[in-house]
Amino acid sequence: MSQAMIAVFLFFSTMVFASSQQSLQMPYKDSEFTCLSASEADKYTRDFGVDVRSFGGKELCDAQVDTKKLFNDIKIVEGGQFAEGQNNLIKGFVNKSQYYDWLKEQTRGIERGNDIPWATAYNSGGYFTMQDGWAKLSTLGRVGTFIHEARHTEGYRHISCRQGPYQGVSLAGCDSNYNYGGSHAVEMEYYARVSVQGINFHPVYKKMARLMAIARSNFVFNTAVLQPREAVMALSENRTQAHVYDQGQWFIREVPAVEGRLKRTSFGAVIFNGLAAFAIELYQNSGFPDAIEDTYSYYKLMGETQNIKDFEEFDSGVKRHVVKIGNNNKLAEFDFPQGSWGSEKSLPFSVAKLSTAVPGNVKAGLFLVSTEGKIFNYVPESQQLVSQPGQWDFSNQEVVTFKNQNLILRNDGKIYVQSGESLQPWLQTENLYSGLVVVPVYDAFEVVKE
Template sequence: MKLSAIVLGLIFSLTATAQTGAAQSEVQAPVTPNCISQAEMSEIASDFSQFNHLANKEYCHDGSETSNLLASLMFMRKNQSSPDMKPSDDDLFSGKFATSWYQYFIGRINEMEVDSNCPKGVAAYVYGFGGNTMYVCSAALNDNFSALDRASIFMHEARHIDGFPHMTCSKGARKGLQGACDNRISAGGSYAVTVETYAQLAKFGVTLHPALRAYARSSAVIYADETFETPTRVNREQQLLVMTKTKDLHALSLAAGSKTSRNKIESLGQAPELGRIVMRAQHMVLFPEDRTLPAAYMFTNNVGTINQSPGDAFTEYNAQTPAQKSEWVDFHVAAQWNAKVYKTKIQFACNPRSADTSELAFNGPQAVTMLHLNGYDRVARTQYVMTTTGDIYEFGCSESLKPFLKVSTQKVDQDYTRIHKIGSTLVGLTTDGSLRKITGSTSTTLSTALDGQIYEIAPREIFSFFDSAN
């Protein structure tokens, strides 16, 4: 039996441009040295005989599959965590796998073999009938993942050796996908290891760049939310992320009480550019209004960004000319399908196991913006888009993996540049930069200290494990 590690975001894989997961900010962040010392290579070769021919000299990274395997092993060897790692009050971190990742890994895996013919969505696998070989897919070894991601994947696969297979998901974001779920996180299977490794890096990774810790935080929650049949306990609070016209970022917590109550605003630093925020599960991706600039991960609190593409579709966008990019309107990333919204058409990827796409045209009106009328829902099969005629269209991929695009019966009371749902409250951003609380086809003022200054909004969550002082 083959036990597969399913990649985050089955529709398109995580892609990276840095083997070591180097982060960038206004001041260039330190990066891992480009060479592995002879002493380190000798120790690695003693654990993996396939590297014996490299044991007697320094090894310098060259972007090859071998180089990326070694970069991942070095990440596991060198990663350091805070000595005082307390378990979380929820299910994100128990500390079961907090000791040396490298020692855990070599205690179960003694050979790594590259597989260039893996199915779409698979990063690595082991066989369930014995043996200590891990098969790593080429898609995970060609700069499409950072060493941080691969280290988590390697730990995931090593856990299978202890006798923890996956199951087919019967519900949720990965419903119907074979080998994409575990029953419950408390069982300590391979997806529990994935959650714990990312959570450990995010909370306790003292030597890790802050942007990579922010990335790991989101990754931990994505896996916690989407890979277990029994829902995982994650203590969280929903907020609205607000970007002003001066690029300032704020967290908005909605106030209870009267319509005139002021809502709480907290400063979260600045965005690198003005632009549209696309949600990729817990991750935020910024598409700058300046179309000469690339789309990239965006993090709050001025931690910088990471030198890693959010996925193949984003890489494709970044390779386009500014004129081509100007035809792009928005992008919806669900768990098993995605849709690129252009002015005159929508391109769908409906099958999570296939690279095939299809297109449907608006035939008259043009797309203006997506409206998340039911919130950003990774499971839902339907999404909404506002058009130049004022009509709202609904689009998506059916259960039979067929795309659809049609005029919706949904109505809103005015033009909005963005709509998101925070808890049970539907919030719309007006063309004059203010917020309104939407109820059915009517709305009321949602008062903030930023009235008239708001450029973009997005859903945001905070988590007691990551955001508390302890």
């Protein structure tokens, strides 16, 4: 495998559990694609050298068979239409009207395998091997994988990461910068085109494209391509919408109809219920209520974890960390180089919740709150807990840091700003809320404020 160019998607698989109504656009769910004709399947097989037997045999209708999944992906590539439109992720690495022909030129063959289980797919001299992780992806994730691998055929390779979860390890998983035009950039450009220029893509597919572009672009390039700012997101009392305060304006975003706690992620926010996390997309509403499971941030690791009491993805400097608290009251941090959870550490107290801020301290971090109200700061570099002064007031639902101030959501549903020892209503808002986070808003996409 020394000659193989392995595209390790590093757990950025995209599994979507959602439902949508039939629309005029191309479908985004495998189950909504119609049967292919035998002639279409034969054409795709010839054009891309598909080893049909390795994918489960020739299948025209049933997307439970991996062959049909691959055919669905090729159908999306062949049928996708793009208009004009500007975006700082669109550089013209691939001609927008020639994705099918370009992929055909870069693909000598495609087979199904499971010889490198920690990879989603790899490219060896133009021959792509789709791993088990590939089969778990959404249509968008699989198309992105296809495009990513094709760029490797042209000689583009990855280098070690200087930031993100793989910072400081030898694994080659990043590109030096966006203008290098490597596999990451070509993949991100496709997502941006779907969102900004796409004509006949389903609105949920376009939403997923924005989520994927943001989640990956913010760490796979050693020179930052996106610039973030911070905004406040508050979940309405009836949990039917999110109110976002950004650059002096409020706007509304659709939220998944699921129970759980509002949490910050590297791409924005999720609703976390202890079993899964469902994405909230910041840039525009799709008009569809489909609950999109988060497989963009590292909340995706919940799919491999059971019995979770709390979970947090957070950055410390340039390094990204993921920590879980189990129902057994043990703490573990994910070991990215090893691709598995580190050893569990028993805690000498019962954890009530995790918080990224505490009252009176405007420095964000990760704090454990005990059921007795004691507060401990988790130091990821040493994996030690440091006791903090004061007690947690359990009439505080959430505490966040925004613009060097603590905002506090109280049990009365109102948001307050801390001023010394006192609390004052924040922005005089009369709305009542059930969740509060500070979210990153990146300059990759326009924020449609409605």
